[in-house]
Amino acid sequence: MTAVLDAPMTAPAPAGLPRETALALYRAMVLGRAFDTTATTFTRQGRLAVYPSSRGQEACQVAPVLALRPTDWVFPTYRESVALLTRGIAPVEVLTLFRGDRHCGYDPRAHRAAPQCTPLATQCLHAAGLADAARTAGDDLVALAFVGDGATSEGDFHEAVNYAAVRRAPVVFLVQNNQYAISVPLAKQTAARTLADKAAGYGAAGVRVDGNDAPAVHRAVAEAAERARAGGGPTLVEAVTYRMEAHTNADDDTRYRPREEIASWARKDPVARLERLLLADGTLDEAAAAAVADEADGLSRTLRRDFETPPTCDPAEMFRHVYRHPPHRLRAQAAALAGELAGAGDGERADGEQTDGEQEEGS
Template sequence: MAEHQGLLPSEQPLQLLDESGVPVVGTDLRMPDSQRLLEAYTSLVIGRRVNDQASALVRQGRLAVYPSSHGQEACQTGAALALADGDWLFPTYRDTAAVIARGVDPVEVLTLLKGDWHAGYDPYAHNVASQATPLATQLLHAVGVAHAARLRGEDTVVMALCGDGATSEGDFHEALNFAAVFKAPVVFFVQNNEYAISVPLAKQSAAPSLAHKGVGYGVNGERVDGNDAAAVLAVLERAVEAARSGEGPQLVEGHTYRMQAHTNADDASRYRSEEEVDPWVARDPLLRMETYLKKKRVLTKARQAEIAEQAEKVAAHMREGVNKDIEPNGAELFAHVFAEPTPQLTEQAAFLADELSREGN
């Protein structure tokens, strides 16, 4: 019983900075150094600008859809920065900011959301798996990569991202169960933003917290204020180190909020009120970190201007790349589906080629 007592997460989400950017006293969580926090702040600013620019591109008809992570940037930043270069990130469709923070070209990331290709970037270039639209399927893939690395004797750790809605899926259960039994070095990071599209958390789970779900699998669980970038980074770095040192998988729940609609195709006003959203404005992860770094005199006006300019360059690169018209090639629909094309795919490809040739005549 004492052994399993250590699996329980903290009663309250861990914090290093309160909503006003003031350091929290009485925590055993170690504050990352100032340069590390400045790096996190830079990613926060870029992530926010990426979300705003992508949303604008949707309105201009250049992106088919965009699931914004506005307000969740601390989770995105922490997930990317907590990993070593040789580690892997397995993101969801809402984790664009995390993928970009990992070093992937923003234009390549948005290729999927534009609808031009199956996925727009090479997963092996930065050890970032393709963004997953189906809920929780990427968790099984993440466990497979981690288990394979362990069998090869590598010290690779895999960060598997998901939302609160994904914890209701069977794949979530299978991934945690397998990872726990075989001690796969995976950090499962649940970004609990309170909603699975329109379904509130209260109608998804009766557990005390989503981190408590780890107890049933023998997986260490922890909770963190998902809008406190310093705490998210500290908790995830600790979890990554535990997984790397052979302690098995770790489950971390980041308590955050989806400030905007599920996607541009969603009307959030149909299932939540402005009164519910308003309190989260004051919990903005970007402003919280900015306040702290200014008080520490780490973030000067000049440095803040440089970071803002860097974010604008990223936005300009996004506009330039996404606004380029690409001549569609129907044959690409059948590429990279199977290593050896099935007879059905071959037949369909031939049928399409014939149809397109008739149109050309």
């Protein structure tokens, strides 16, 4: 039977992590914060049209990635920029999608990281399918799907968790409960006591964890991944956190949440919290913290430098790799676009236009 926890458990912070793991968490979170601050600055300068900030959710993005093996797969939403950075993807490539390029900016197969997903919860189905295929093929890997609390109200989320539980697919569904689905608070999304409670209905394991406690998130995801790898099926991990910035830079969050609430959560900042913990137990010292801060400054400088070069886009590429023999309407559009790009008039013929007598395919 699929492992089921009768009630969601609050995973306690471990007494201690290996020093290397603790320092890796701290470094990645500080670098992530610097990346996020720089990307947000780009939006305020008008250099980036839209960006969904990860500020305040670094523990939920860094710890899960570091709890996985390099051979495991991650399936991010549009907000998981820090997770992708932690996965080893170049900072400027993480932002490629938000710069208007249809490519995600990185090689998903090389990094075992799917493209960032904007439609809510569809990445959950992708994760469940890949994990089940891997299990069937005998591949020893786990898929981790990042999910927002609002996405748990989507049908795709239900179908993915249900499918994974029935098939005992090795998936971890990490729900970042940041309290709001854009402007809709959690209380207006569900009457469930917790989001982790939903796991029992699928026959999956459910765990609730403090999402601002990086060691606790690391432990919860590591245990869920090993349970999945051992054939125990999927786990729904609810990480309780808070979105410090607006939904995106285009959102006015002053319309739906009080400043006092934000100030209260700011005192639970996951980066500062981990730093205090590691300084107190001697894992981190002032010199090491300063070195990480310098590295973060260097990351920001590199991102600003690389951001000066716009991505190279070929508009005609949107017509390729869709049909072997494109239908007339697409070939006509491609020809019109080629003419516009070349500065030609509407009446001029461009390469790729369909000739008389050719048969449409796919129309």
